[in-house]
Amino acid sequence: MNMDQGKTSRHSIKKVKRLKKWLTYLVMSLLAIFFMFPIVFMLMSSIKNNEYQVVTDMSSLRAFLPVGELGFQNYKDVFTSQHFGHVMFNSVFIMITTVVIGLFVNSMIAYALARLRFKGKTFLLSSIISLIIIPFESVAIPLLVMVNHLPWFGGETSWLDSYHVQIIPFIADAFSIFLFYQFFIDIPKDLEEAALIDGASHFGIYWKIVLPLSKPIFATVAILQALNSWNRFMWPLMVTRGTDVRPLTVGIQSYFGQDPRLWGDLMAFASLITIPVLIVFLLFQKWFVRSVASTGIKG
Amino acid sequence: MIGQKQIQPTIPKYRRKESLTAWLFSTPAIILLTLFLLVPFVWAIWLSFTNQRLIPNPNLPTEFVGLRNYIRIFQDDTFKRGLLNNFYFIAVVVPIQTSLALVLAMLINQQLKGMNIFRTIYFGPVVTAMTVVSIVWTLLYNPGEGLINAFLQAISFGKLGPYNWLMDTKLVFPAIMLLSIWQGVGFQMVIYLAGLQEIPHSLYEAAQVDGANSWQQFKNITLPQLRNTTIFVVLSTTIMAFKLFDQVQVMTNGGPQNASMTTMVYVVEMGWGQLKVGYASAISIVFFIIVLFVSLIQRYLTREKGSAA
Numbered sequence: 001m002n003m004d005q006g007k008t009s010r011h012s013i014k015k016v017k018r019l020k021k022w023l024t025y026l027v028m029s030l031l032a033i034f035f036m037f038p039i040v041f042m043l044m045s046s047i048k049n050n051e052y053q054v055v056t057d058m059s060s061l062r063a064f065l066p067v068g069e070l071g072f073q074n075y076k077d078v079f080t081s082q083h084f085g086h087v088m089f090n091s092v093f094i095m096i097t098t099v100v101i102g103l104f105v106n107s108m109i110a111y112a113l114a115r116l117r118f119k120g121k122t123f124l125l126s127s128i129i130s131l132i133i134i135p136f137e138s139v140a141i142p143l144l145v146m147v148n149h150l151p152w153f154g155g156e157t158s159w160l161d162s163y164h165v166q167i168i169p170f171i172a173d174a175f176s177i178f179l180f181y182q183f184f185i186d187i188p189k190d191l192e193e194a195a196l197i198d199g200a201s202h203f204g205i206y207w208k209i210v211l212p213l214s215k216p217i218f219a220t221v222a223i224l225q226a227l228n229s230w231n232r233f234m235w236p237l238m239v240t241r242g243t244d245v246r247p248l249t250v251g252i253q254s255y256f257g258q259d260p261r262l263w264g265d266l267m268a269f270a271s272l273i274t275i276p277v278l279i280v281f282l283l284f285q286k287w288f289v290r291s292v293a294s295t296g297i298k299g
Numbered sequence: 300m301i302g303q304k305q306i307q308p309t310i311p312k313y314r315r316k317e318s319l320t321a322w323l324f325s326t327p328a329i330i331l332l333t334l335f336l337l338v339p340f341v342w343a344i345w346l347s348f349t350n351q352r353l354i355p356n357p358n359l360p361t362e363f364v365g366l367r368n369y370i371r372i373f374q375d376d377t378f379k380r381g382l383l384n385n386f387y388f389i390a391v392v393v394p395i396q397t398s399l400a401l402v403l404a405m406l407i408n409q410q411l412k413g414m415n416i417f418r419t420i421y422f423g424p425v426v427t428a429m430t431v432v433s434i435v436w437t438l439l440y441n442p443g444e445g446l447i448n449a450f451l452q453a454i455s456f457g458k459l460g461p462y463n464w465l466m467d468t469k470l471v472f473p474a475i476m477l478l479s480i481w482q483g484v485g486f487q488m489v490i491y492l493a494g495l496q497e498i499p500h501s502l503y504e505a506a507q508v509d510g511a512n513s514w515q516q517f518k519n520i521t522l523p524q525l526r527n528t529t530i531f532v533v534l535s536t537t538i539m540a541f542k543l544f545d546q547v548q549v550m551t552n553g554g555p556q557n558a559s560m561t562t563m564v565y566v567v568e569m570g571w572g573q574l575k576v577g578y579a580s581a582i583s584i585v586f587f588i589i590v591l592f593v594s595l596i597q598r599y600l601t602r603e604k605g606s607a608a
Contacts, residue, residue: 024409024411025411031406031417032417035423035485036423038424038436039424039435041446054438055441058439058449059444059449060449063446108325108328109324109327109329112321112322112325113325116318116324117317117318118317118322124329131332134587135538135542135590137544137563137586138340138343138590139340139343139583140567140570140583141346141579142339142576142580142583143335143339144570145351146342169331172331174332201320203320230428231428231429231430233544233545233549234544234563238571249428249431253434263438266434267435270431270435274428277428278423278426278427281423281426289489289492292422292486292489293489293490293493296490296493296494296528
């Protein structure tokens, strides 16, 4: 650039840059406070044994500080009065089953669509892609009528109040199939052809060649499906009664609906739902971010 | 030539096997999608023309009622209020959430130390269940002694508030919007971040050589390059806004006086609460048509310029 530029102006450019940097950090920190304060508040309130204190502390910064009568009484209450352990098991069980079976079912059809030649493939693929548009919400009510009358093993005539009613409808997912399909179609064919010549079956190729190469997309779909399952609320609200098979989201909502509202207990319940997910998120952060970014791929 | 003659008969057999495997691999997903998405969807259309109830009343057999449900929907003030609220939500939340997501993405996309920490913090609410978020914010919105009231009073030297957020027909919906943005913006931020990282750096370098300032670079490079990302973010946020349910159901159940009613809350109230499955199905179909319309706009807009993939 201009060689005549004096040292002073270069100096001031540097100064402006540094000022800009600190200003950026200031803005970002304020935003960080905005995104963190409810979570910090929840955690702090959950360890305050005195119900009254939880509410009165809100008028000052004490809301965010571990002050006053501290302990784990709220947590104990949630475990004893709300059967927390059992409800937690329900959520974890439903999530793991849905995700694991879903990974197989969705990746296998995607593998067929992406790698195998068969009649009706184009039609099947475009049908799956158009199914992405149908939101679950628009079929929830007819599905409720349907599961109310579906038979199950052992002569049961309704799916209500069961685990399977919360698992089976969510195993196949058109969007997950689409994500798998996009990934599989980019895998080079050479490996597969070599294996075919060696006499490997298609299932063998899927299992031994495609699966190991596709860990990233499996992680992506698993995270998206797990989050969806963990946070699912409307459907379990409609199909479960009592604490037997109810997941955490419905559990905390029904506790929230009881009078009087014990805020300390509620914050402990909320923390117990949030902490495990936050830990998993912190451990696998890159994968979470990648999963969400992949939803932005347009169809 | 001789070799080909020997191979050719084996190809159809091999093809048949491949075809069979393909259908075998596809069957579980096809059955599940048909049974739990396609069938209920088609059935929703059928039910919407009947007066079916969730628990059939033996004295009142289910009848075909023609367009009665649809005619009633558009005379139903609660439904209209719910749909209007969805549009209200879109009008406020979509612009705010989209621009905030872009600002956040641009902030953490800088080559500065500690950006990962900020990304983690901004994204944190996304992994928090909406039911949990709703309950924590209900406490924050506590009338009188709530934290949000205390904060407003502190920064306004006692001039603002205290407000009765969730019981006030004018404030309840904006209050729900605020926590929805808080929970959801990190998701869009990450999508924008992915979009930003795909913009070739050379574009900015060329602009700098031409002497373009930061604003010009933003206006002439960043925004046009993010066109498809923005369309995606805007329209997917719009669709999510039509699905608005969890936070309303937990916090207010649509109240007070339907001030926070939404389409989905009303569908569930009709179909599950009042067992009027036929009527709820008709609302579901209207809801679906709206979502379909938005999705088609999205597909049309992102296909138009035909950029790769």
